[in-house]
Amino acid sequence: MHTGDKNVALRRALINCARGDAPADLVLKNARVVHVFSGDTDTCDVAILGDRIAGLGSYRGRREIDIRGRFLCPGFIEGHIHIESSMLTPRRFAEAVLPRGTTTVIADPHEIANVLGMEGIRFMLSDGETTPLEILAMAPSCVPATHLESAGAALEADDLARLLKEPSVPGLAEMMNFPGTVAAQDDVLAKLQVFLAAHRPVDGHAPGLSGAGLQAYCAAGISSDHECTTLAEAREKLRAGMYIYIREGSTARNLEALLPLVTPYTARRCLLVSDDLHADDILTEGHLDRILRRAVSLGLDPVMALQMVTINPARRFGLAWQGAVAPGYRADLVVLEDLQDFQVQRVFKDGRQVAAHGRPEPAGSGPADGRDQAPVLHSSLHIDWSRVNLRVAARAGRIRVIRSIEHQIVTGQLFLDPTVADGEVVADPGRDLLKIAVIERHHASGRTGVGFIRGFGLDRGALASTVAHDSHNLIVVGATDRAMLRAARELDRMGGGLAVCDNDRTLATLPLPVAGLMTDIPADEVRRRLAAIRSAAAALGCSPDNPFMLLSFQALPVIPELKITDRGLVDVTRFAHVSLWY
Numbered sequence: 001m002h003t004g005d006k007n008v009a010l011r012r013a014l015i016n017c018a019r020g021d022a023p024a025d026l027v028l029k030n031a032r033v034v035h036v037f038s039g040d041t042d043t044c045d046v047a048i049l050g051d052r053i054a055g056l057g058s059y060r061g062r063r064e065i066d067i068r069g070r071f072l073c074p075g076f077i078e079g080h081i082h083i084e085s086s087m088l089t090p091r092r093f094a095e096a097v098l099p100r101g102t103t104t105v106i107a108d109p110h111e112i113a114n115v116l117g118m119e120g121i122r123f124m125l126s127d128g129e130t131t132p133l134e135i136l137a138m139a140p141s142c143v144p145a146t147h148l149e150s151a152g153a154a155l156e157a158d159d160l161a162r163l164l165k166e167p168s169v170p171g172l173a174e175m176m177n178f179p180g181t182v183a184a185q186d187d188v189l190a191k192l193q194v195f196l197a198a199h200r201p202v203d204g205h206a207p208g209l210s211g212a213g214l215q216a217y218c219a220a221g222i223s224s225d226h227e228c229t230t231l232a233e234a235r236e237k238l239r240a241g242m243y244i245y246i247r248e249g250s251t252a253r254n255l256e257a258l259l260p261l262v263t264p265y266t267a268r269r270c271l272l273v274s275d276d277l278h279a280d281d282i283l284t285e286g287h288l289d290r291i292l293r294r295a296v297s298l299g300l301d302p303v304m305a306l307q308m309v310t311i312n313p314a315r316r317f318g319l320a321w322q323g324a325v326a327p328g329y330r331a332d333l334v335v336l337e338d339l340q341d342f343q344v345q346r347v348f349k350d351g352r353q354v355a356a357h358g359r360p361e362p363a364g365s366g367p368a369d370g371r372d373q374a375p376v377l378h379s380s381l382h383i384d385w386s387r388v389n390l391r392v393a394a395r396a397g398r399i400r401v402i403r404s405i406e407h408q409i410v411t412g413q414l415f416l417d418p419t420v421a422d423g424e425v426v427a428d429p430g431r432d433l434l435k436i437a438v439i440e441r442h443h444a445s446g447r448t449g450v451g452f453i454r455g456f457g458l459d460r461g462a463l464a465s466t467v468a469h470d471s472h473n474l475i476v477v478g479a480t481d482r483a484m485l486r487a488a489r490e491l492d493r494m495g496g497g498l499a500v501c502d503n504d505r506t507l508a509t510l511p512l513p514v515a516g517l518m519t520d521i522p523a524d525e526v527r528r529r530l531a532a533i534r535s536a537a538a539a540l541g542c543s544p545d546n547p548f549m550l551l552s553f554q555a556l557p558v559i560p561e562l563k564i565t566d567r568g569l570v571d572v573t574r575f576a577h578v579s580l581w582y
Contacts, residue, residue, distance in 0.1 A: 010050070010052070013049060013050075014049055014052055014054045014327070014328060017047055017049045017054035017055065017059075018047070018054045018055035018327055020059065020060075023060055023061050023062055024047035024048055024049050024054055024059055024060070024061035024062070025048055025049050025050060025061060025062055025063065025351065026047075026048040026061050026062070026063045026064070026065070026331075026351060027045050027047050027048070027059045027060065027061030027063070027064045027065070028045065028046040028048070028064075028065055028067050028072060028333070028335075029045050029064055029065065029066045029067060030043060030045070030066055030067050030068055030069055031043065031044065031045065031046050031067040031069075031070070031071075031072035031335075032067075032069055032070060032071045032072065033046065033056060033071075033072050033073075033325050034071055034072065034073035034074075034303060034306055034325065034339075035303075035324075035325070035326075036073075036074060036303070036306060036307045036310050036311040036323065036324050036325075037311070037324060037326070039303050039304070039307075040303070041071070041303070043069060044056050044057055044058070045057060045058055046059075046072060046325065046333070047059035047061060048061075048331045048348075048351045049351075050350075050351055051330055051331055051350035051351045051352075052321075052328060052329065052330060052331055052351070053325065053326065053327055053328065053329050053330070053331050054327065055327050056325070056326070056327065065346075067335055070335050070336060070337060070345060071335070071336040071337075071338065071339055072325060072333055072334070072335055072336075073306050073310065073325065073333070073334050073336060074306075074310040074311070074322075074323050074324050074325055074329075074332060074333065074334070075101065075102070075103025075104060075310070075332030075333060075334055075347065075348070075349065076100075076101045076102045076103060076104075076287075076288040076289070076309045076310065076334065077102075077103070077104045077105075077106070077309060077310060077313040077314060077319070077322070077323060078097075078102055078104070078105040078106060078107075078273060078274060078287070078288060078309070078313075079106050079245055079271040079272075079273045079309075079312075079313035079317070080108065080174075080203065080226050080245050080247075080271070080273040080274070080275055081105060081106070081107055081108070081273065081274045081275060081276070081277065082107065082108055082109070082110070082111050082275065082276055083105070083107045083109070083124065083135070083518075084109070084111035084112055084467075084515075084517045084518055085111065085249075085250075085275075085276035085277060085278070085467075085549075085552075086277055086278060086279045086282060086518075086523075087278065087279055087467070087510070087512055087517065087518055087519060087526060088279050088518060088519065088520075088523055088526060089127050089514055089518050089519070089520045090124055090127040090128040090130075090131065090133075090135055091127055091128070091130045091131045091520075092519075092520060092521070092522060092523055092526075093133075093279075093523075094131035094132065094133035094135070094360070095131075095360050095522070095523060096279060096282045096283060096287075096523040097133065097282060097287045098131075098132065098133055098347055098349075098354050098355045098360045099344060099347065099355040099356075099357075099358045099359055099360055100282070100286050100287040100288065100289045100290075100344055101287075101288065101289050101334040101336075101342070101344040101347055102133065102287050102288055103132075103133065103134060103332040103334070103347065103348075103349045103354075104133070104134040104135075104136070104313075104319070104322065104332065105133060105134070105135050105136065106136050106138060106170065106313065106317055107124070107135055107136065107137050107138070108137070108138045108140060108173035108174060108203075109121050109124045109137050109138075109140060110140035110141075110142060110143060110145070110173055110174075110470060111467075111469065111470065111472060111517055112124060112515050112517055112518075113140040113143045113153060113155065114140075114143050114144060114145060114151045114152060114153065114470050114471050114472055115151075115152040115153065115380055115442070115471075115472050115515045115516065115517065116152060116153060116377065116380065116515055117143065117152070117153030117154070117155060117159075118153075118155070118159065118162075119377075120153075120377070120515060121137060121139075121140070121163070123377060123514075124137055125137055125166065125168050128168075132349045132350075132352070132354040132361075133349070133354075134332075134349070135168070136168050136169070136170050136317070137166075137168055137169055138169065138170065138171050138172060138173035138174075138203060139160045139163040139164075139169050139171070139172050139173060139195070140155060140160075140173050141160070141172050141173050141174065141175045141176070141177075141191055141202075142174075142175065142176045142177055142470070142558075143155040144470075144471060145176055145177075145469075145470035145471060145556075145557070145558060146176070146177060146557050146558060146575075148557045148565055148567060148570050148575070148576075148577065149438075149470075149471045149473070149555070149557060149565035149566060149567060150440045150442060150443065150445070150447065150471060150473065150565075150566050150567065151442065151470075151471040152380070152442035152443075152471070152472075156187070156190075156191075157187070157190035157191045157193075157194050160172070160191055160194055160195075161194045164194065164195070164198055164200070170200060170201065170317045170318060170319075171195055171200040171201035171202060171203065171317065172191065172192065172194070172195040172200065172201070172202040172203065173203055174203045174204060174205035174226070175188070175191075175192065175202065175203070175204055175205060175220075175222055176205040176470070176558040177558070178204075178205065178206040178209055178213075178217055178558075179575045181216070181217050181220050181222065182209075182216045182217055182220075184220075188220075189220070192220055192221050192222070196221045200318075201223060201224070201316060201317055201318065202221055202222050202223060202224075203222070203223075203224045203226075204217065204222040204223070204224050204225045204226075204242065205225065205226070205227055205558065206222075206225055206227060206237075207227035207229070207410070207558075207559055207560060208227075208229075208233065208560060210233065210236055214236065214237065214240055215240065218240045218241055218242065222242075223241060223242055223243060224242050224243040224244070224245060224316070225237050225242050225243075225244060225245065226244075226245035226246075226247050226273055226275055227247075227559075228244060228246075228254060228258055229254055229257060229408075229410070230257060230258075231257060231258060231260055231261060234246075234258050235261060238261065238266060238269060242269075243269050243270070243271060243316055244258070244261060244269060244270050244271070245270075245271045245272075245273040245275075246258045246259070246261075246262075246270060246271065246272055246273065246308075247273055247274070247275045248272065248273075248274065248290075248291045248294060249274045249275045249276045249277050250276055250277050250278045250281045250546055250549045251276060251407055251408065251409055251546065251549045251550060251553060252275060252276070252407070252408060252409045253407050253408075255272075255291065255294055255295060255298070256298060259295065259298050259299070259300060262300060262304065262308070264304075267304050267307060267308065267312075268307070268312060268315075269312075270308055270312065271308050271309070271312050271313050271316065272288065272291045272292070272295060272305070272308045272309050274287065274288070274291070276549070278530065278546065278549055279523045279526040279527060279530065280526065280527040280530045280531065281546075282523065283523055283524065283527050284527070286342075288309045289342045289343075289344060291309070292305050292306065292309065292342045293340075293341060293342050295308075296339070296340055296342075302339035302340070303339070306339075310323040310324065311323040311324050330350060331348055331349075331350060331351035332348065332349055332350065333347070333348040334346070334347055334348075335347075344358070345357065377513075377514050377515050378495055378513045378514065379495070380441075380442075380495070380496060380515045380516045381441050381466065381474075381491070381492050381495060381496055381516060382441060382442060382443060382444040383439060383440075383441050383444060383446075383474070383492055384444040384445070384446045385446075385489070385492075386446070387445070387446020387447075388439055388446050388448050388485075388488075389446075389448060389450075390435065390437050390448065390450055390481045390484060390485065391424055391450075391481070392424060392425040392435075392450055392580065393423065393424060393425075394418065394420040394423050394424055394425050395581065397581045397582060398416060398417055398418070398581070398582045399415070399416060399417075399418045399425065399452055399580050399581060399582065400413060400414070400415060400451070400452075400562060400569055400578065400579070400580055400581075400582050401413070401414040401415070401416050401433065401451075401453060401454055401562075402414075402436065402451060402452070402453040402454070402455075402554060402562045402563065402564065402569075403453075403454050403455060403562075404453055404454065404455030404456065404544075404550055404554060405455065406455070406543075406544045406545070406550060409553040409556065409559050410559055410560055410561065411553075411554065411559075411560070411561055411562055411563060412561055412562070413561045413562035413571070414454060415582050416431075416433065416452075418452075419431065419433060425452075426480075426481075427452070427478065427479050427480065429458060429459050429460065429479045429541070431454075432454050432455070432456070432457055433452055433453075433454055434452065434453050434454070434456055434458055434477050434478060434479060435450065435451075435452055435453075435477070435478060435479075435481070435484065436450075436451050436452065436453040436475070436476070436477045436554060436564055437449065437450045437451070437475070437476050437477075437484060437488075437564075438468065438473050438474070438475050438555050438564055438565050438566045439473060439474040439475075439476070439488060439566060440473050440474075440566040441466065441472075441473050441474045441516070442471075442473070445566075447566045447567065448566060449564050449565050449566050449567055449568040449569065450568075450580070451564045451568075451569050451580055452580075453477060453554065453564075455543075455544070455550075456477055456542055456543065456544065456547060456550075456551075457541050457542055457543030457544070458477070458478065458479050458537075458540050458541050458542050459479065459540060459541030460479045460480070460483070460502060460503070460540055460541065461478060461479060461483045461487075461500065461501055461502040461503070461507070461540040462476055462477065462478025462479065462480070462483035462484040462486070462487040462500075462501050463476065463477050463478065463487065463498075463499070463500055463537055463542065463547055463548065463551060464476035464477075464478075464484070464487035464488050464490065464491050464498070464499045464501070465491070465497070465498045465499075465548055465551055465552060466491055466496040466497060466512065466516035466517070467498070467512070467516070467517055467548070467552045468551075468552050468554075468555040469552055469553055469555060469556040470556060470558070471555070471565070471566075472515075472516060472517060473555065473565070473566045474488055474491055474492075475551060475552070475554065475555050476488045477551060477554075479540075480503060482503045483501055483502060483503045486501045486502075486503065486504070486506070487499045487500070487501040487506075490506050490509065491516075494509060494511040494512075494513070495511065495512075495513040495516065496511070496512045496513060496515070496516025496517070497509060497510050497511040497512040497513070497516070497519075498510040498512070498533055498548050500533055500536040500537050500540065502540070507536040507539070507540075508529070508532045508533045508535070508536035508537075509529075509533070510526065510529045510530060510533055530548075533548065534546070534547070557570040557572055557575075558572065559572060560572040560573055561573060562578075568580075
């Protein structure tokens, strides 16, 4: 049978069922349906045939479930997230978020792409196919993210064009090189044109950009932003035609500041997204259900909030027949106890129950672990330790110091007198002045950027991670060079991950053998290990409650103000390297 014939047969079957002339496969009885088109609710039956909703009204089915007046809404759609930041492989991530009501995810795999290029993207897509969660991957636009750091791969416009053929790639992911976009650089415009010519959405990333620069950025064809931190910034970008993704992740939490933007006039151009979310936060607080609870507690209308995680992202990304409880739409559905706490009772994906009462349904067979899919994913650290040097020779003058800000990915810049011992600039925990270093880990160059940072509060020891946005070199912060090198070498031994070390002891670790970014162990085990890591860090005096998420963003040279890469300190406002000395 030809595809066209199959489609006609499907429509005929849906029509017959909707008329009541044929039984549904499944009927959800007495459901209080949330109508995202009209903004209201009513109680009825929902008839499901195959993976589609046939009709709403009074129906009979081969199988019937009495919802007993609970709310029935569309499955939640995450509009922007980096799955790698959960530290879980896609299938383990799915196990964590499906019970929370998430049925579709628009992911940006630029974390693993910056380590392994196309091979990493293919791994994310293929591993995602083993789960009921629908994982769509925007094509990473910035691999490497910038010229200011060393990545493990490079993707040009021709490489990205090949991704257009993938049905799971809806558009181009966040264009972080906003200076290059505003300057109309040829390589940037070539990447944009690949997707604009195909009428695909192009996501943006332009923290603090305004005025003529913002107008130029939008004129390039970029139509969203998730980096707004102030209401004025969000309003200006909304007026310029952008979708505003209101972010509430593990570190960057902008919901409270931006929520006044959402009105009946603006709501359809707004999405609620996570961006970066750790596994323990998902299990403890939730995913999009967590953001919904928070938004409603801050005064947002519950149905409007639901629109921002259902029909709005569906329309933004061209997901036809998704995001609503309506005839002909895909049967991606969530049963909620109420519209205040958003406690999820059941989750259906394409007409099949995939989670109930906080637990995913058995997913059937899948790969035993990520090693079965791509062995090279487990050999992603290449460091020549004989060439790594953390020492900083003293000289006259003050030093530039990164000021980290808890729960934010932006940083400040301080100018302080250095602490000197034996002719070297050293960390000074008594002043909360720690040494921070980024060690290139893709090409065994030994290249190491060394600087200083305030805001971690360590009294002793060191924290190290191979999760360091966006190029994911090895990043380490500590009170002594000895502790820093111990923590860094521990990561090399594990094949990547997180480590907390004292001068002579390793206190806690989380191995992340998949590209140095993810693990295939269950999310609950990741939560247990993260709790041990946080406890170990706190015992060393570390003050942030999520120090490794905060640490991972200190190497992100596209977010103001002062950051560090393997090539040295970066003044993001200048988009250029600057000297440690001022």
